[in-house]
Amino acid sequence: MRKAFAILRLALAGLGVVGLVADFLYTLGFRAFQIDNFFAYFTTQSNMAGVVVLGLSGLVALAREREPRWLSTLRAIVLTYLVVSGIVFGLIAVEANNRGVRVDVPWSSALLHFVIPSLAVLDWLLGPGRRPVRWRAALAVLGFPIVWGVVTLVRGALIGWYPYFFLDPGQVDGPVAFVLYDVIVLGLISGIAAFVVALSRVRPFGAPRTTEWRGPLSRLREQLSRRRRRTAPAPSARP
Structure with a gap:
């Protein structure tokens, strides 16, 4: 299963390259198009980051059972950007339609905004090898x-x-x-980031049942149980 998800990540990285190149060629057909404007889009930059991170995580998954924590954190941040790009694009399309503006969605744009983010979310939830991401990543994601x-x-x-x-x-x-x-938009990014971090704390298929995958409620119950055992009176000695 690990190698299958590694191949999936490498395939998503390849699809990202195809989508970016195709979208660039599509926009070349517009007279007002400027190359530097293409790279100014958040979608373009987030998918470029997605190509690098998905490709790297795929290679790491081929070589080892579990990825380093920094890579899981980086994947969570980039996944947030990919998902937000798709949601914002959908909202823009709705707003443009309300204003009577036609929005064409070529296959390359659909690939970058919807297909790749959806598959990346499934990989994040089901794929083995990731580690739980710390909650502070949900704030760090706002930096870029x-x-x-x-x-x-x-x-x-x-x-x-x-x-x-x-x-x-x-x-x-x-x-x-x-x-x-x-x-x-910033609230949306924070909310999606928190959701992605929460998903990282769901035990992947095949992962051992260790304390690393225990949720906050399980840890709270364990602490309360330990406290009760400490405060419980010692059993009386037999006569």
Whole structure:
């Protein structure tokens, strides 16, 4: 099973390369297309990271039973970005439809936004070899989106182009709506990250039943049981 999931991760990394190249070639057909704008999309950057991390985790899974904890943490962070990209793209498509704007979804975009994230979630939940991720990763995951957002806002103000409408002050209904959109996106990222971290604490198939996979309730019950044993009166000696 370990080698099967290793091959799946390598295949997902390959699909990511195919999707990125195909999506790049698709956007070349637009007159207003600029190469640097393609790489400014959060989806593009998260899938590029996904190619590297999925490929690396696939190679590690071929070589050893369990991956190092830092790799599990990195996988959780990148998986969060992949899932968020798909959700945000779907919300943008709905908002564009409400505004009467047509949104075409080529197969490459569907691959990057929906297929790869869905399979990556299944791999994360079912695949062997991962380790439980610490909860602080759910906060660390915000680092890159915040930096990316600041750079995007500065760059957009200089060139007059933004990859997403909710980052463009000219396309939202005032500063309150602008801040609200950004807060919602950051909240979505945090929520997805917490969900991914929680999934990492579910024991994978084939993993031994060790204390590493005990949930917080199990640990609490164990601590209470130990405390009761310590405070229980000693049995009286026989006469």
